[in-house]
Amino acid sequence: MSTTGQVIKCRAAVAWEHGQPLVIEDVEVAPPKAHEVRIRNVATGVCHTDWEYMYGTGEGMKPRPFPLVLGHEAAGVVESVGPGVTIFSPGDQVIPLFLPQCGECERCLSPKTNQCRKNWANTQMGVLADGTSRISCRGQQVYQFLGVSSFSQYTVVPDTSLAKIRSDAPLDKVCLLGCGVSTGYGAALKTGKVEKDASCAVFGLGCVGLAAVMGCRAAGARRIIGVDVNPDKFAKAAALGATECVNPADHGKPIQEVLAEMTDGGVDYALECVGSPAVMSAALESTVDAWGTCVIAGWTEREAMKVKVEQILLGRTLKGTYFGGWKSVQDVPRLVDDYMNHKLKLDEFITHNLPLDQINVAFDLLNSGKSIRTVITL
Structure with a gap:
């Protein structure tokens, strides 16, 4: 040239x-x-x-x-x-x-x-x-x-x-x-390894969160609960696979307690896509004890996350994900193919x-x- x-x-x-x-x-x-x-x-x-x-x-x-x-x-x-x-x-x-x-x-x-x-x-x-x-x-x-x-x-x-x-x-x-879609989609599929018929909660319905919803749906999750304080995002979440959405502002108790009541003890998988340590803690506590998995996809470097030791001792798993767990050079072209083939x-x-x-x-x-x-x- x-x-x-x-x-x-x-x-x-x-x-x-x-x-x-x-x-x-x-x-x-x-x-x-x-x-x-x-x-x-x-x-x-x-x-x-x-x-x-x-x-x-x-x-x-x-x-x-x-x-x-x-x-x-x-x-x-x-x-x-x-x-x-x-x-x-x-x-x-x-x-x-x-x-x-x-x-x-x-x-x-x-x-x-x-x-x-x-x-x-x-x-x-x-x-x-x-x-x-x-x-x-x-x-x-x-x-x-x-x-x-x-x-x-x-x-x-x-x-x-x-x-x-x-x-x-x-x-x-x-x-x-x-960045965004790969991160959220991989948080569910690659890092979280969401299983078929599982219950999931996705905290934050921005680009990363909506992609996580899409990933949960692709994994065959039975119940996908979107969590966001902006109800304007609920329709988009439903279109991408959310089975229901919850606004924490509509409840007089912590959202993790609301989710535990909705799911008879907690969700199998929670995906935090906000980047807020307080939301991260709530996401972890929203998972069921014994096998619940919480994946942190939201980015922040400003604060520390608080974790009650008991939440981990009882069997929950807390994981982080960076770029959704994809190996970038080899996996991004495959994701492009999935989009072109109407799978994503x-x-x-x-x-x-x-x-x-x-x-x-x-x-x-x-x-x-x-x-x-x-x-x-x-």
């Missing part, structure tokens, strides 16, 4: 400082270095994790360097590849991944985890393998959120953090498999489509609970 080996000038939403609105800027994206791929982002979802790092506060918040380009849930097309890249070619449709899969390390070779650590420390701090970013603006380095930065028309990612997908997949839909839904999660210059509107829609997923066209 004509841009191979050259710096590309494009538009990106830059976060100059914590807590302030994003600014649409002209940025420069350098060519990929060894084992890196430069991609043209076509579409990106706006995830709560982006909001959390931009606006979240609290003692536990890890410092992130600014300026920063957020975004980590996207799909695009390969523009060029760096030295040593053999799997990808210009024109390939791809989904960038915040969770790598090198295929060689102990964790990649183990069926017990998906948590590869290739370039992990660097990408968590917004840089690539050599300790620098490929994006710059106004003469200074701009950090890449989780090594991705999909709120930019172009970005550069490691070749171990990229999934090649089929050429006929609609990028403005399958971008959701870069994505369109139903998209409530808004906006251009890049409306990115702050997308954050407002997310924070107010008016959107499930806004897809930004780049």
Whole structure:
């Protein structure tokens, strides 16, 4: 391509400082270095994790360097590849991944985890393998959120953090498999291993929670109870498989007690998709003793979760999930295939489509609970 080996000038939403609105800027994206791929982002979802790092506060918040380009849930097309890249070619449709899969390390070779650590420390701090970013603006380095930065028309990612997908997949839909839908769907199927005819409660009916509902349904759960303080989400939950929904605000007792009464002792599986330690504790306590399983899918780094020892001693299992337990490079293309074969839904999660210059509107829609997923066209 004509841009191979050259710096590309494009538009990106830059976060100059914590807590302030994003600014649409002209940025420069350098060519990929060894084992890196430069991609043209076509579409990106706006995830709560982006909001959390931009606006979240609290003692536990890890410092992130600014300026920063957020975004980590996207799909695009390969523009060029760096030295040593053999799997990808210009024109390939791809989904960038915040969770790598090198295929060689102990964790990649183990069926017990998906948590590869290739370039992990660097990408968590917004840089690539050599300790620098490929994006710059106004003469200074701009950090890449989780090594991705999909709120930019172009970005550069490691070749171990990229999934090649089929050429006929609609990028403005399958971008959701870069984070939210994969996380919730896998929380039920991969991590929770929900069983046929089980009873389940899903706490939080945002994108991750609705995907967890879909996962419970795919597993053949008999009863799927959606829990959310926003009743406007109940119809969508029902369409994706919830058998009933409960608003904690409608009850004068803790929601875990309500669920225990509804299910004669507690649900078999609870999936927490909010990212609130208080909700995490309630989810665990909503499971039946002896065999109840609680999966934490909601993200937070600000607070600690409180667990009564008795809740565990009596036989409950508490598990966490990251990216739904999927091994990213190998499993994301399979999820794309499932969508294309009508085994997995994505369109139903998209409530808004906006251009890049409306990115702050997308954050407002997310924070107010008016959107499930806004897809930004780049």
